[in-house]
Amino acid sequence: MHLFTLTAVEAAQALQRREISSVQLVRDIYDRIDNVEPQVRGFISLLSREEALAAAENVDRMLKQGVSLSPLAGIPMALKDNICTNGIPTTCASLILKGYRPPYDAHVTTALREAGAILIGKSNMDEFAMGSSTENSAYHLTCNPWDLQRVPGGSSGGSAALVAAGEVFFALGSDTGGSIRQPASFCGVVGLKPTYGLVSRYGLIAFASSLDQIGPLTRDVQDCAYVLEIIAGHDPRDSTSVSREKERYTAYLGKEIKGQRVALPVECFGEGLEKEIKELVMGALAKCTEVGVSVYEASAPSTAYALPAYYLVAPAEASSNLARYDGIQYGLSIRSGSNLLDLYYATRSKGFGAEVKRRIMLGTYALSSGYYDAYYLKALKMRTLIRQEFESIFKDHDFIVTPTSPTVAFKIGEQKDDPLTMYLNDIYTITANLCGFPAISIPCGFVEGMPVGLQVIGRPFDEGRMLQFCYVLESLLGLKGRLAEMKLKEE
């Protein structure tokens, strides 16, 4: 049996029982990478086998000495390339940060390192996390392991594809408008965007600061709970990181979900949603009712305005966050001109791709004098309305369930030249970001061989019960931990 087919928790348990070693896991993972990575191309940078083995040996040594380690010690994983790793290139899939080695670790990098997880590499993404297909990477495409002609989703497409292809046991992504959940849905894995403030953003290269959250992409719900337990928690270096007691998410798993109340917003099941996807989501909920969950229709009319609000707030913040890439301190710097303005224009025009420029332009416009009230301020007000609607639904429902994405993974190149259509991919996911609510996508079936995701949105900091709900649903659906079947060049 190949070790890479195990879930992270299965592998970890085998490791703790000393049936296998971390070195074996790492070897197996690198063999798998050698086999499938040329087709998937989920990594932007890969650590050398030797480096990863050295870290694995260290974990094995500690296990041998009886040192008590975190449950995920010795497990190979990947980080999205917008998460800072000290001395290891962190490029945001942008030319402007080509080769940039941050001098410090992100909070989550430190947390995972201290937990003994083994970093294998940095995963591909849409440039600066702007996109829904990973086609906006300045370096290369990533293919969906379920169908190499299709996109893996985005922006955390590399992370989702690597997990689905068995190249790592889990990965972290970041989610600003659906960037964890949509690729999780497209690649048939579990993806969680935690409540805003649950996971420190320190060291996450910002796209839209008021929306960004880091979260896990995993093979199943249990893995998700374990990873979340490691990365969640207060960090004094992030002023928006919430100070609350650490929770044991794994303790929720296996508990009954009888009596829980689920709301289905009618607005998320109408026009634009593929019929088969709707049927899969409804089918999954029907199974829930068998175990005592009640499902109600609800209405959140403001969600129709979530996308326009999002496409003001996110680009506006991005235009400011990305202004620092100016060729002065680090990264690309084109100094052939004679003065500073030349440097700015040349560096930024060459360093950013089309989509990033489009959003910088949109955001700059939305904030520029004379338009702030007409655009940005309205978007902030819309945010209030949407949140109020969701809060009122949460008054008598535990969760809101929607499809994660209106479609399955589309063909590479299909939406490349149509930004607006591409933006519609986020239609069900962005509300959670605008409101700061936690949301998770889990696989709920297949349409024409492509995975479909179901999204559960919860109340702030209700990740524990969301995981509990999804854990039951996952086992009812029998879709736990399925890897994409890949044709290998040679076995």
Place this chain on the structure above:
Amino acid sequence: MKISRKEVEHVAALARLAFSPEEVELFTRQFNDILDYINKLNEIDLEDVEPTSHVQPLHTVLREDEAVPGDSALLEAVLREAPETENGFFKVPPVID
């Protein structure tokens, strides 16, 4: 509200981005499509709604006023990433306003 080529050029200057005339043309078109969509917001009366700039409950986050001296290894790593440095300074082309 329609955005003109000229406005696109002005916004590009604010963002320090240079575009070819064709790119400006394309951007102006795409911009207007996106803005049409965004203008949906005008359908709603938001007059009396409070804006949400932060999703979390209000409370001030402060740190104690304690200094940690600069880290020379970190500074070294930072300067290594810089396109040009001299004597510990970042070097930049002359500022022509």
Place this chain on the structure above:
Amino acid sequence: MPAAYEVIIGLEVHVELHTTSKMFCACPNRFGAEPNTNTCPVCLGLPGSLPVFNKNALELALRAALALNCRVNRYSRFARKNYFYPDLPKAYQISQYEFPLAAHGQLAVYKNRELLRNVKIERLHLEEDAGKLLHDEGQAYSYVDYNRCGVPLVEIVTGPDLRSPEEARIFLETLRRTLLYTRISDCKMEEGSLRCDANISLRPWGSETLGQKVEIKNMNSFKAVQRGLEYEVKRQAEILDRGGRINQETRRWHEDKGMTDEMRSKEGEQDYRYFPEPDLPPVIVEDSLLTRIGTELPELPLPRYRRLLAEYGLTPYQAEIITGDRDLADFYEETVRIYYEPQKAANWLLGDVLKLFKQFPGAIKQSPFTPLHLAQLLKLVDGEQISGRTAKEVLEESFNSGKMPELIVREKSLGQISESHELEKVVDTVLRENGAAVRDYREGHKKAVTFLMGSVMKATGGKANPQLVIALLEEKLAKIGE
């Protein structure tokens, strides 16, 4: 001064707060370090870094707000001010915009102890400082040092209330004194911890509308503020006299050339695209905090001046000098607390002591000479243990060594000889050795006693108590005559 126009001036003052660490990171807030050594990912604006607000910066800014009689906004928040410049590593400055920390304050400005004006403080807000860009004239490069980047500042904006360049200077000096008093900033214009830009316009007397204002930058001393604005008044008046129009522009003062010239603007038309800083939650000022800051606020110069007049009967001149410096005023009041002779204490303090303080390299507080020293010295003089002249020597010695005056007097045997039996011996010797003078005295030349007195003083090295010597001489001379 061309009298045809009324001069209208408003100031924008930036003051660095006297904190230990920077505004949003733990780097030291210190002037004069090697380039870029006081930096970290946060103040360098490295990708992924995030700001965390310094509690002391908030408290100092609140103290400034209260010292300037501002209304503190219980809800304020940070905003990003976006512009490109190499000294601004994030390409935005964290500042405050729609919701400043405080507003609606005022500061009374006096000239020669007469109220000139109550100057409105329109707003007071928090922001981070930028780094420093060094240009070498004619060099092909500029150099950036981010040590100052992220140092906490308050920006204080006055109303268009000042009516002359001199008033502007006096306002700035008053502001400086207030901020020094409250220990908010060290206010060193030459190190840039106090910086001042001005908006100035002219209008014909009696006009209700404001003229076109011009912004003046780069006035790096109090004198420069006055000179720069005087130049600008003249320049604008000449243009108006010719029937010309004032351009809306920013001008730079050149201290060496004694003139302003137009600065090329940074970004054609500035558009800072302010929006709420998402990385920092709003600042909520609780009652308890504001009350505590209010309680801790020291007495400000003006009320203290009034109290010193009333409480100690000082002259306005004395009170003004003493309250001009909080350390000096504290020194004075502490001295008087131990030694209640307010006039004597003031005379000594403003005379010889102040001279020494002025030569002392550090602050008054750091001097080894304390109110306890001064009080003891004055008591020695009062008790006639030392003469006034000796007291000055002791003061100097005490100032240099920090030794208590009593100890110095004892160690150096500087005490006045007031013991009569000791003096008697000297007097006897002098009388014996100066028979001629004794004779003169007995023959009615009473002035001879002055000579004898001088001889005694000479013999004792000036330490003899003069009253006692006279008494002894007269007593002995009378006896000789019997």
